[in-house]
Amino acid sequence: MISQESAVRGKNSYSFDEFVAKREALDWYLDEPFLQKVVKKYTGAEYDEIHEKILAFSPTVSSRWSQLAAQAARPEVRPYVLHYDAFNHRIDRIVRPAETLELEKGVFGEGLFSSQMPAWESFVKRLLIHQIGEGGVTCPLTCTHGLVALLEEFSDEAHPELQEILEHTKEGLNGDFAIGAQFMSEIQGGSDLPANVLEAVPDGKNYRLYGNKFFCSVAHADYSVVTAKISGSDKVSTFIVPSWLPGDKEKEQRNSYQINRIKWKMGTAEVPTGEIHYNGALAYPIGPKDKGIAVAVGIVLTLSRLEIGIACAGFMLRASREAKLYSDFRTVFGKKIKDYPLAAAKLKQIEKAAERTTAGAFKIYDLFLRLEKPLNPGLKSDRPLEIRKQLFNLRELVLLQKICTTKEGVEVLREAISVFAGHGVMEEFSSLPRIFRDVVVNEQWEGPRNLLLTQIYRDLSRVADWYPPADFVSNVLAGASQETIQSFSAQLEELLQRPVLGEVSDASIEAAMEWDAFCSAFFKAYQEVALAEI
Numbered sequence: 001m002i003s004q005e006s007a008v009r010g011k012n013s014y015s016f017d018e019f020v021a022k023r024e025a026l027d028w029y030l031d032e033p034f035l036q037k038v039v040k041k042y043t044g045a046e047y048d049e050i051h052e053k054i055l056a057f058s059p060t061v062s063s064r065w066s067q068l069a070a071q072a073a074r075p076e077v078r079p080y081v082l083h084y085d086a087f088n089h090r091i092d093r094i095v096r097p098a099e100t101l102e103l104e105k106g107v108f109g110e111g112l113f114s115s116q117m118p119a120w121e122s123f124v125k126r127l128l129i130h131q132i133g134e135g136g137v138t139c140p141l142t143c144t145h146g147l148v149a150l151l152e153e154f155s156d157e158a159h160p161e162l163q164e165i166l167e168h169t170k171e172g173l174n175g176d177f178a179i180g181a182q183f184m185s186e187i188q189g190g191s192d193l194p195a196n197v198l199e200a201v202p203d204g205k206n207y208r209l210y211g212n213k214f215f216c217s218v219a220h221a222d223y224s225v226v227t228a229k230i231s232g233s234d235k236v237s238t239f240i241v242p243s244w245l246p247g248d249k250e251k252e253q254r255n256s257y258q259i260n261r262i263k264w265k266m267g268t269a270e271v272p273t274g275e276i277h278y279n280g281a282l283a284y285p286i287g288p289k290d291k292g293i294a295v296a297v298g299i300v301l302t303l304s305r306l307e308i309g310i311a312c313a314g315f316m317l318r319a320s321r322e323a324k325l326y327s328d329f330r331t332v333f334g335k336k337i338k339d340y341p342l343a344a345a346k347l348k349q350i351e352k353a354a355e356r357t358t359a360g361a362f363k364i365y366d367l368f369l370r371l372e373k374p375l376n377p378g379l380k381s382d383r384p385l386e387i388r389k390q391l392f393n394l395r396e397l398v399l400l401q402k403i404c405t406t407k408e409g410v411e412v413l414r415e416a417i418s419v420f421a422g423h424g425v426m427e428e429f430s431s432l433p434r435i436f437r438d439v440v441v442n443e444q445w446e447g448p449r450n451l452l453l454t455q456i457y458r459d460l461s462r463v464a465d466w467y468p469p470a471d472f473v474s475n476v477l478a479g480a481s482q483e484t485i486q487s488f489s490a491q492l493e494e495l496l497q498r499p500v501l502g503e504v505s506d507a508s509i510e511a512a513m514e515w516d517a518f519c520s521a522f523f524k525a526y527q528e529v530a531l532a533e534i
């Protein structure tokens with residue numbers, strides 16, 4: 001018989017239940033007053049309606065979808081490819097867990113790109129959805145956005161199929177919303193798209209693809225945007241490739257391509273990234289022939305890069321909220337974590353970064369919505385100078401936001417994890433480790449940092465004759481102090497004279513380091529202005 005004394009001996013009544021219950025009860029919109037304030041500022045007359053809709057939407061994403069995303073991230077349910085069915089038919093079926101399928105149905109069922117959906121409502125919903133992390137749905141959502149924009153830009157009467165694809169992705173067919181992907185990177189390079197070697201062989205008004213794509217996220221998609229070179233051309237063109245030809249999806253007979261394997265990666269593990277081999281896949285051309293880089297980068301990648309900034313704002317808001325909650329629960333040496341100045345300082349930094357990033361994302365999106373035809377503007381155009389300048393500002397802000405928010409996102413997530421310390425790195429304790437890995441991936445795809453730093457430098461050099469650097473700085477930082485504007489203008493003018501892109505030397509290494517630091521500081525100053533406006 002166990003004595004009363006031995007029953008208590010060794011018993012530890014410590015419990016996380018109170019923290020977990022509070023975290024699970026959080027509503028990511030209702031309990032985020034700052035986000036509501038930003039929504040109010042930017043949605044103007046639409047605010048009441050959008051606010052009500054988001055209040056109704058938020059509990060689902062904060063609770064059910066968040067849980068589904070966490071469940072779908074378990075290593076034992078990672079997506080895989082089943083190459084053959086039982087009867088020796090090559091099917092390359094992407095197998096994903098039930099949680100992802102439910103999440104996908106819910107998220108895509110929102111019709112976020114439908115003409116019925118107000119732009120700001122879609123934006124805020126996406127900002128909330130990103131807070132679940134990848135979950136196997138946010139990369140697909142972003143790729144679908146790019147596909148819709150591309151189809152809208154180039155509706156082609158010669159290809160009624162494209163109109164049907166647009167309808168299927170944008171408005172849905174009988175409630176089924178199609179999913180898009182974008183396959184551009186090849187084994188020899190992802191940044192250097194002009195080096196693509198995938199061949200598009202003419203076949204009537206369409207093409208047949210031959211060759212390989214090496215990074216194919218959303219391998220389960222219905223349609224993909226693919227870059228390739230038309231036989232005999234050394235320029236890239238863009239195509240839309242259905243994964244199955246009409247009537248073949250049910251039979252699981254893919255459009256003359258095979259998925260060789262699914263990659264094993266450190267983050268965004270819930271979305272299957274395949275390696276694909278095309279052997280005569282039917283492809284519909286889209287956009288001007290041989291202008292595939294401008295089409296793919298100007299529309300599809302621009303939207304993805306814009307979305308990454310929104311995602312990082314979402315990641316940071318969540319990290320800040322959960323770190324604050326834990327610091328108000330956990331005691332160390334008899335005091336709550338938040339009551340130590342060292343912790344309070346970190347929490348404040350995390351919160352400030354989250355708010356600054358959110359304010360910046362809204363401000364950039366506002367500019368995007370206010371400009372007519374904001375995508376694919378190029379550096380040369382016959383539009384009025386003032387509009388060209390604004391389009392240029394947007395172009396550079398999208399690039400800056402992509403590289404700066406992902407870099408800061410990694411730091412913020414790591415700091416938030418540190419508030420939890422050992423429990424912070426436990427995969428089942430919180431979603432922060434998973435989101436941390438997702439941010440690292442966001443830093444690499446859709447253009448890694450040095451590629452985009454190079455692009456920004458080249459862009460600013462090229463437009464200097466009609467858009468002087470000082471003019472650019474004062475327009476982008478409108479609202480900042482004169483001192484700030486003058487300091488950044490002087491730095492930019494000086495850096496544009498330095499050998500940032502030259503051959504490697506002590507001088508060019510120093511200039512490159514200064515360019516990298518300049519871009520971070522300049523974008524932060526832009527975010528500070530955005531934050532002050534809230």
Ligand SMILES: Cc1cc2nc3c(=O)[nH]c(=O)nc-3n(C[C@H](O)[C@H](O)[C@H](O)COP(=O)(O)OP(=O)(O)OC[C@H]3O[C@@H](n4cnc5c(N)ncnc54)[C@H](O)[C@@H]3O)c2cc1C
Nearest residue numbers: 182183184185189190191215216217445446448450451454
């Ligand atoms: C998880 C994941 C999923 C992906 N999914 C897709 C997908 O669905 N579709 C798709 O098309 N791609 C996809 N990618 C590929 C991604 O877009 C590429 O990884 C990215 O474009 C970089 O290409 P790369 O990896 O070949 O690096 P590289 O192009 O080889 O770059 C290597 C290094 O060179 C630097 N660099 C590049 N250009 C310059 C320059 N001009 N000056 C100085 N430095 C430079 C880069 O910053 C980087 O540090 C995915 C990547 C990941 C990680």
